[in-house]
Amino acid sequence: MGHYHKAITIFLICSSFLYPPTNGYIKIKLKKLKPNHPSRVMSLTESSHSVRARGEINPNEPNGSDIVLLKNFMDTQYYGEIGIGTPPQMFTVVYDTGSSNLWVPSSKCFFSMSCYVHPKYSSRMSKTYMRNGQYAEISYGSGSISGFFSKDTVKVGDLVIKEQEFIEATTEPGVAFMSGKFDGILGLGFKEIYVGNATPVWDNMVQQGLVKDPVFSFWLNRDANEEKGGEIVFGGVDPDHYKGNHTFVPITQKGYWQFDLDDVLINGKSTGYCQNGCSAIADSGTSLIAGPTSVITEINKAIGVETFAGQLQSKSEELSDRSLGTMGVSGVDCANVSSMPNISFAIGGKEFVLSPHEYLVKVGEDDQASCVSGFMPLDIPPPHGPIWILGDVFMGCYHTIFDYGNLRVGFAKAA
Numbered sequence: 043m044g045h046y047h048k049a050i051t052i053f054l055i056c057s058s059f060l061y062p063p064t065n066g067y068i069k070i071k072l073k074k075l076k077p078n079h080p081s082r083v084m085s086l087t088e089s090s091h092s093v094r095a096r097g098e099i100n101p102n103e104p105n106g107s108d109i110v111l112l113k114n115f116m117d118t119q120y121y122g123e124i125g126i127g128t129p130p131q132m133f134t135v136v137y138d139t140g141s142s143n144l145w146v147p148s149s150k151c152f153f154s155m156s157c158y159v160h161p162k163y164s165s166r167m168s169k170t171y172m173r174n175g176q177y178a179e180i181s182y183g184s185g186s187i188s189g190f191f192s193k194d195t196v197k198v199g200d201l202v203i204k205e206q207e208f209i210e211a212t213t214e215p216g217v218a219f220m221s222g223k224f225d226g227i228l229g230l231g232f233k234e235i236y237v238g239n240a241t242p243v244w245d246n247m248v249q250q251g252l253v254k255d256p257v258f259s260f261w262l263n264r265d266a267n268e269e270k271g272g273e274i275v276f277g278g279v280d281p282d283h284y285k286g287n288h289t290f291v292p293i294t295q296k297g298y299w300q301f302d303l304d305d306v307l308i309n310g311k312s313t314g315y316c317q318n319g320c321s322a323i324a325d326s327g328t329s330l331i332a333g334p335t336s337v338i339t340e341i342n343k344a345i346g347v348e349t350f351a352g353q354l355q356s357k358s359e360e361l362s363d364r365s366l367g368t369m370g371v372s373g374v375d376c377a378n379v380s381s382m383p384n385i386s387f388a389i390g391g392k393e394f395v396l397s398p399h400e401y402l403v404k405v406g407e408d409d410q411a412s413c414v415s416g417f418m419p420l421d422i423p424p425p426h427g428p429i430w431i432l433g434d435v436f437m438g439c440y441h442t443i444f445d446y447g448n449l450r451v452g453f454a455k456a457a
């Protein structure tokens with residue numbers, strides 16, 4: 043064959059109140075130019091067991107806050123460990139600020155391949171399990187799940203949440219979640235977008251008095267080779283992972299962590315797109331930055347995407363026509379980094395700059411790396427849209443405080 047294939051999986055895990063669900067995640071194979079390079083496919087279907095995260099506890103943390111360490115897979119998936127039940131059954135989850143439910147695969151999941159490559163929750167093995175049984179179904183940008191509600195003790199880091207509702211997933215159709223390094227999703231969005239009639243994990247943490255301050259904060263490492271992939275502090279902020287002060291903006295609509303975006307700039311020059319106001323959400327479950335096609339096209343053109351668009355092959359059997367039409371991931375030549383522009387977002391009167399090194403996602407090793415633009419087009423129709431989704435590419439660069447008590451988000455340069 044002689045082709046040099048590499049693949050990257052881009053997740054879009056905000057819940058799909060925003061837009062109709064697509065047929066799955068986005069997986070693009072990048073075909074390298076050099077034909078005689080050894081074949082090296084990033085396996086995306088290997089068992090997740092080998093990369094289970096360790097939910098380490100920092101003994102120096104004062105009571106009322108807790109640090110959860112995250113693993114970083116290729117700068118596109120960040121996940122950490124939780125325990126459900128007594129004794130705790132361990133799962134890795136994406137801590138997703140773009141949705142509000144918690145789900146893990148169920149031992150009663152028999153017909154989805156995905157359930158066979160991930161650990162499954164068994165209520166029979168838990169002394170604290172409480173039955174509910176109500177049917178539940180959730181759609182994300184990257185696929186859907188269905189199952190039923192159960193209640194049990196959930197352990198996040200050192201915090202023990204009692205009688206937490208969660209979904210035992212019995213179907214995870216398609217390949218979307220099979221290729222994930224994570225087993226389930228723990229939503230950190232507001233109750234307003236919770237599917238079902240119960241209380242999200244974070245609300246319970248606050249209500250059960252487990253956190254001193256009603257805030258949590260994210261640091262995502264953008265060096266996928268480092269041991270520490272990132273961390274979430276529940277109940278506080280880790281001063282080791284940001285520089286300067288945070289710029290705070292109010293939440294404009296409870297549901298997602300949604301706020302006003304004042305401008306989008308290319309090399310300091312306004313695109314003019316936000317003259318009549320723009321809205322954005324901070325979404326840890328989405329790998330890239332997604333925005334309206336018109337602006338994203340302009341940005342990607344400035345980055346130099348167009349030249350290399352021809353090298354992209356999408357795996358069409360995994361992408362519905364609709365997702366092909368509304369989503370796209372674009373490859374660029376890594377060698378051109380030095381000539382690429384800065385892209386910035388004006389938020390709360392401050393410019394948050396992303397340099398090419400910060401907005402490109404690298405696939406593969408240094409001199410043979412392929413690069414993917416961190417900007418992807420996604421048109422969300424009114425009334426919710428248009429809306430920008432500032433995913434891991436942005437949050438990796440800017441440490442983010444989710445201030446639930448004061449209904450605001452804050453960004454500061456990550457360190």
Ligand SMILES: *[C@@H]1O[C@H](CO)[C@@H](O)[C@H](O)[C@H]1NC(C)=O
Binds near residue numbers: 105
């Ligand atoms: C934390 O709580 C434990 C009991 O839950 C107590 O023994 C300990 O002194 C507390 N530590 C701090 C720093 O407040």
Ligand SMILES: *[C@@H]1O[C@H](CO)[C@@H](O)[C@H](O)[C@H]1NC(C)=O
Binds near residue numbers: 286287
């Ligand atoms: C951060 O804010 C404090 C006041 O709240 C101020 O004294 C300090 O100079 C600020 N630091 C920076 C780096 O702007």
Ligand SMILES: *[C@@H]1O[C@H](CO)[C@@H](O)[C@H](O)[C@H]1NC(C)=O
Binds near residue numbers: 346349378
């Ligand atoms: C990328 O770099 C090559 C040479 O290194 C150059 O010919 C080409 O014009 C560059 N493309 C862009 C979009 O800057």
Ligand SMILES: *[C@@H]1O[C@H](CO)[C@@H](O)[C@H](O)[C@H]1NC(C)=O
Binds near residue numbers: 310397
């Ligand atoms: C891009 O931003 C960096 C700082 O983040 C700055 O040093 C550099 O001069 C900027 N480049 C351009 C072309 O504005």
